[in-house]
Amino acid sequence: MSFTDLYLAGIGRWLPPAMTVAEAEAAGLCRRRALWRTEFESVCVSPGESGPQMAVRAARTALRQAGTQPADVGLVLHAAVYYQGHDAWASASYVQQEALGGTALAVEVRQMSNGGMAALDIAAGYLRGTPGCTEVLVTTGDRFCLPGFDRWHSDAGTAYGDGGTAVVLSRRGGFARVRSLVTHADPGLERMHRGNDPFGEAPFSVRQPLDLEPPRRDFTAAEGLDAVLGRIDAGQHEAFKRCLSQAGVEQQDVDWFVLPHLGRPRINAHFLSPLGIAPERTTWSWGRRIGHLGAGDQFAGLGHLLESGAAQPGQLCLLMGVGAGFTWSCAVVEVLRRPQEAGGGQ
Numbered sequence: 001m002s003f004t005d006l007y008l009a010g011i012g013r014w015l016p017p018a019m020t021v022a023e024a025e026a027a028g029l030c031r032r033r034a035l036w037r038t039e040f041e042s043v044c045v046s047p048g049e050s051g052p053q054m055a056v057r058a059a060r061t062a063l064r065q066a067g068t069q070p071a072d073v074g075l076v077l078h079a080a081v082y083y084q085g086h087d088a089w090a091s092a093s094y095v096q097q098e099a100l101g102g103t104a105l106a107v108e109v110r111q112m113s114n115g116g117m118a119a120l121d122i123a124a125g126y127l128r129g130t131p132g133c134t135e136v137l138v139t140t141g142d143r144f145c146l147p148g149f150d151r152w153h154s155d156a157g158t159a160y161g162d163g164g165t166a167v168v169l170s171r172r173g174g175f176a177r178v179r180s181l182v183t184h185a186d187p188g189l190e191r192m193h194r195g196n197d198p199f200g201e202a203p204f205s206v207r208q209p210l211d212l213e214p215p216r217r218d219f220t221a222a223e224g225l226d227a228v229l230g231r232i233d234a235g236q237h238e239a240f241k242r243c244l245s246q247a248g249v250e251q252q253d254v255d256w257f258v259l260p261h262l263g264r265p266r267i268n269a270h271f272l273s274p275l276g277i278a279p280e281r282t283t284w285s286w287g288r289r290i291g292h293l294g295a296g297d298q299f300a301g302l303g304h305l306l307e308s309g310a311a312q313p314g315q316l317c318l319l320m321g322v323g324a325g326f327t328w329s330c331a332v333v334e335v336l337r338r339p340q341e342a343g344g345g346q
Helices: 021-026 031-037 053-066 091-099 112-129 189-193 213-223 225-247 264-275 297-309
Strands: 006-015 019-020 041-046 073-079 105-109 135-142 162-170 176-185 257-259 316-323 325-336
Touching: 006 225, 006 297, 019 021, 019 297, 021 031, 021 297, 031 264, 053 091, 053 135, 053 162, 073 091, 091 105, 091 135, 105 112, 105 316, 112 135, 112 162, 112 176, 112 189, 112 316, 112 325, 162 297, 176 225, 189 213, 189 225, 213 225, 225 264, 225 325, 297 316, 297 325
Parallel strands: 073 105, 073 135, 257 316
Antiparallel strands: 006 162, 006 176, 019 041, 135 162, 176 325, 316 325
16 A cells, blocks of 8 residues: 555664573573574563563553554554463553553454564554544564573574564654555465464474474475475565555665564575665664564664664665565655654663
8 A cells, every 4th residue: 555644653662681692502592503694693581571561661652752642542453473471361452551541442463573564554554444543553562482482493593582662653644654555465375384283272282392493394395495485585575566666666765674683594585685685774783683573673673773863854764574474564664754752772
């Protein structure tokens, strides 16, 4: 979709202190030789706060920055990848109650690492189609920890960081304008994270901690590695080119590319090399010190560019997301002015 009246009115993040790879190895938490190719330097590690609690911190910053009141918000979307801290529990309602209150609809979005971007797409459609709704709050939050998730080794090729992020999407104005927002899907790839595993009766019925490599190996053996990689790249390219087209811009017009915080080989293979993106025009140098935040890399990365002063008024930022399922989302965001308040942490 292309837009003329869709804005980012507030943005926030809450990232706990980072632990370096050297510190993690000294503590017996990781094997450096298993991580060296990723080029991660450190990841943010929460000492106890859950994903929803960190999302609330980020949301309060974004709401304060936007000057938003509870009556202004018609929808709250909370995106997450991993366990949120309670069983059979509505985490989105918790975020709403603690950060905002009010009576808006609150919904949790589970679109894996593309959750934040997918929620942004849903929010845009809701704003466009719901009379009287002027703002939507979108949050993300995850804490990746044992015994269920090994942040260093559960997903070979990527190290995971903890944190919460938030944006306020508005029809009334803001510090940046969303010029286009596109999501593309290929559900034929969902088995990559299921493989040949049976459906379980409880979490971690097959293996604990989580290990994404066996199902990935099963799927690529059945479908062929080249075919799978080709479909992944085709999906990313489709979202990318449609987003640029609907924004009415060319790739060379984009000043900053906000990428997922994946390991360097994955960044090279799926973003930099096939799309011809220069590393210095991305958020990689920052993301390698934060870790993959699950659904929140794009909001955190954009917030960093704005707070650091790297992204200036008049510049274009292209946010890119990909998540198991598979879905790919891209958004072209035009910076109008710097936000008035910092994001929080890192």
